[in-house]
Amino acid sequence: QMQLQESGPGLVKPSETLSLTCSVSGGSISNSNYYWGWIRQPPGKGLEWIGNIYYSGSASYNPSLESRVTISVDTSKNQFSLRLSSVTAADTAVYYCARHAHTIKYYFDSWGQGTLVTVSS
């Protein structure tokens, strides 16, 4: 059973960089069948796709966030990570990591429980 678990600081100051890690268990992040992604949800609002990464390190980002986002993968630790720079209060959200297929079937069939990140001084 695939499990994903987000971890990282729950509070980040404005203008600083948000950093989160997703640990994958029950399967290998190097499985060529999957991409690994980040999605966020501001309190009381809808879902926003941030970006994804393949085990090879190839990443894609939401154009609305691309200038501030970096997603990386560490296959030795079975983890992938998110960095979002120059954060503001608008980046306050629950951040989820999730998995989708490598083919065109880019729907998310496995999710982490989510972690709330608050941007505040």
Place this chain on the structure above:
Amino acid sequence: AIRMTQSPSSFSASTGDRVTITCRASQMISTYLAWYQQKPGKAPKLLIYDASTLQSGVPSRFSGSGSGADFTLTISSLQSEDFATYYCQQYYSYPPLTFGGGTKVEI
């Protein structure tokens, strides 16, 4: 980016009701559409993909239909555990992957 519009944004229903939620894409997306259920404080759960294929383990009272730009999620007989928020997501055009704004089904 393809914009996904769900309607209604929320509504009240009763156990046993037949419920239909609609999702409209701003351009044609064939059947590259998924539906998710989200309960408070929980991660979304995949219900349907490819517009009409039920994810393993999802009750058969859930069904999806549509192609092109207009899609529906139907719950044939609403159960107490189905009160939640439902989201559609397109994966026809990427990046970005985009979600609808959500439909909250309330008692």
